[in-house]
Amino acid sequence: MLRMSTLFLRTLxxxxxxxxxxxxxxxxxxxxxxxxxxxxxxxxxxxxxxxRKVEAIVRAEMDAAGFQEVHFPALLPREPYEATGRWTEYGPNLFRLKDRRDNDFLLAPTHEEMFTLVVKDLFSSYRDLPVSIYQIQTKYRDEARPRAGLLRGREFVMKDSYSFDVNDDGLRESYRRHREAYIRTFDRLGLPYVIVSAMSGAMGGSASEEFLAPLEVGEDTFVRCTACDYAANTEAVRVAAPDIAAATAGPSRVVDTPGTPTIDSLVDHLNGDADLTRSDRQWAASDTLKNVIIKLVHPDGRVEPLAIGVPGDREVDMKRVEAQVSPAEPAPFGDADFANYPMLAKGYIGPGSLGLNSASGIRYLVDPRVVANSAWVTGADRAGHHVVDLVCGRDFTPDGLIEAAEVRDGDPCPECGAPMESARGIEIGHIFQLGRKYAEALDLKVLDADGELVTVTMGSYGIGVSRAVAAIAETSHDDAGLIWPRAVSPADVHLVIAGKEGGPQRPAAEVLAAELEAAGMSVLFDDREGVSPGVRFKDAELIGVPTIVVVGRGIDDGLVEVKDRRSGERSDVAIGEVVAHLRSLVSA
RNA sequence: CGGGAAGUGGCGCAGCUUGGCUAGCGCACCUGCUUUGGGAGCAGGGGGUCGCGGGUUCGAAUCCCGCCUUCCCGACCA
Structure with a gap:
């Protein structure tokens, strides 16, 4: 029993x-x-x-799924992280320190290396696999900007699991089992969530999904379909590509478009010139193909120019680009860079000067909307000139596709075509088919049935445990205070004495508190003396135990009041029946 | 890392412009009396290196320089 008279608590x-x-x-x-x-x-x-209740639920669901708990140090030597390149790759977000002999250490931001090494240490046969192990551990990340309390700290608790399989089918099965365990976990926590497709990071990435609690204060933007269940992180949204059977446009032609370096000025010019107007409708920005040049800085320091073609009505979303080109970093293509490529007419760049086989030799990737047979108005690589009816596949051939165009509310769903809407969310879980990156870097191999060494394939799966506490509070509160789901509430019942000191309320409440505990319920008992009823009620609402029981003026008639914190509904219950009444509430 | 705001008992704030007596108010805390169904009243108390370091000055919470921290927006962020 938690007695508020002695509880280490001060409300503000x-x-x-x-x-x-x-x-x-x-x-x-x-x-x-x-x-x-x-x-x-x-x-x-x-x-x-x-x-601890949140942690216990997470642990129980991991154990129920057959995953085994281990525990690593948070303080680790540099070497394993050096082997995978993350000592440098992780950058300033890594807490680094030295021991007394000047050896490098770090406070682990995540533990892929250690899990990989411990499996390598213990196992060497395909017969040992699959195996999934996890820990619930304090993680450290030197965030540029910790914010929002528990939602983004520099020290936080994460449950991280890793699966180890001999082949891709096994990985997919391990991934599926984690996904289901996560669904059960978040359901039990009473936390609403949306499962969204996410970027896996490296190019050619494998499956990755995030569990987002849909909340305005969230830092992740995602879109979801208003008709089907497609949902994706903005970085990972797939564009629905139109299917065009054959080109209907006439032969491409270069036209004079003086003073039109921007899309708006170009569209105005097209619609204002009698020789250029369309017969069917006005020209729109989405008829134009905008070509943006950026630089990619690769991890080895190599710098590569990259041209990205998107419909003219959309901006290039650098976050989406970054997710696509990782681990390379996108950077702006400046005037000094343009000077090195005289064939690029700034403001009038077209496919004619782009592509690995072109004069510039710059790799040219386009938005998926730029499909074969689609016709575009685009730059003619001469100032003041554009090309009309330039058809993809007929007049030019990009080097590939890239999902780089901004995503908007109302964009069609790639699954069903219905409009999508955007929303924000807090990432509470992430499941990820890692593949062989860490196993290769750390040489984790096992012998298969034929006696051949094969590289193990891994999955990694995380739940932000401390963040989940904040996310629950975030989804479940009102103006008066918190409202905990029963599964994680600090108590089953908040018992309040409301009556004159020396009256029958205190002894009755003492008896009731003991009976409730005896019946298996945990009680937060406001037994403070000299505290006015108003303070007790306000504190009860602030603390947020879902059921509040008041032993007050009804006691003379043998009644106590049972209040539902969430709905505010109150009912008088005979004191002889209140234990049974509450037990049915609590176990419901 | 860029832009903005701010650091004064546990919490919320005033004082700073124009340097000066004992650094003030509300909440919280302690003592006594009264009060007890919606953050009570009266009386009396305790608690503060004014973020840190340096400087100017007879004298600095107040002025100057540097740093640190927090919050907001952006950049960044399995």
Whole structure:
């Protein structure tokens, strides 16, 4: 039993000034957490109870799925991370430190290397696989900007799992089992989520999905179809490509378009010149093909120019580009770069000067909407000139496709064609078919049935445990305070005494509290003396136990009040029946 | 990393422009009395290196320089 008279708790009447998002505000105000360091929080007793309940549910579902728990140090030597290149690749987000002998160490931001090495250490046969192991561990990332309390800290708790299989079929099965375990976990946590397709990072990536709690305060933008169940992170959205059977446009022709370096000016010119107007409709920005040049900086330092062609009504979304070209980094193509490519007429760049086999030799990738037989107005590689009716596949051939164009509300779903809508969410889980990257880097191989060495294929799967606490608070609160789902509430029942000191309420409440505990329910008991009823009610609402029981003025008639925190509904229940009544509520 | 705002008892804030007596207010905390179904009243208390370091000055929360931290927007971020 948690007695508020002795509980290590102090609620705040006012919002802390540095807290913006509701979960941060309320968790601090209600006495669950306290800021201890930039991006680091102390868990107070109520908060730690909730945290452990969340952790227990995560652990129970991992165990139920047959995954085995291990535990690594957070403080690790440099070497394994050097072997995979991440000592440098992780950049400034990695906490690095030295021991007394000047050896490099790090505080692990994630543990792929260690899991890979421990499996290599123990196992060497296909007979040992598949295996999935996990840990619940404190992670460290030197975030440029910790924010929103528990939602993005520099120290946080993550459940990370890794699967090890001999082949791709096995990986897919391990991935499926984790996906189902995650669905069960988030369902039990009472956390709403959307499963979205995500970018796996490296080119030619394998399957990756994120579990996003759909919340405005979230940092991830995703789109979902209004008709079917397609949903994807913005970076990973696939564009629905039209199917055009044959080119209907006439032969391409170069036209004079003086002073039209922008798409808007070009469209205005096309619609304003009698020789160029269309018979069927006005020209639109989406009829034009805009070619944007960027630079890619590869991890080895090599710099490669890249041309991206998108419909003129859309911007190139650098986040989407980055996700496509990772691990290379996109960078702007500046005036100095243009000087090296005199064949590029800025503002009038067209496919004629682009492509690996062209004069520039610049790789040319286009949006999937630029399909075979589609006709475009695009630059003629001469200032003041454009080409009309340039048909893809007939008049030019790109080097490939790239998903780089911005995504908009209302864009058609790639699955069913219905309009999609965008929303924001908090990433609470991520499942990812890693493949052989780490196994190759760290030489994790097993003997197969034929006695041949094969490289193991891996999956990695994460749940932000401390973030999940904040996400639950974020999805479940009102103006008065938190409202915990029963599965993670710090108590089953919040029992409040409301009556004059010395009256019958206190002894009756003491008896009731003991009976509730005896019946298997956990009780947060407001047994404080000299505290006015208003304070008790406000604190109860702030703390957010889903069921509040008031032993008050009804006690003379043998009645106590049962309040539902979420709905606000109250009902009087005979004190002799309240234990059974509450037990049915709590177990419902 | 760029732009903006801000650091004063546990929490929320004032004071700073124009340097000066004991650094003030509300909440919280302690003592006493009253009060007890929606953040009570009265009286009396305790608690603050004014973010850190340096400088100017007879004198700095206040002015100057540097740094750190927090929040917001952007960049960044399995």
């Amino acid at each position: 009447r006012e919002d802390p000034s540095d807290a913006e998002v509701p979960s941060h505000r309320l968790l601090v105000r209600a006495g669950y957490i306290r800021r201890a360091a930039p991006g680091g929080f102390t868990w107070l007793p109520l908060g730690w109870i909730v945290y």
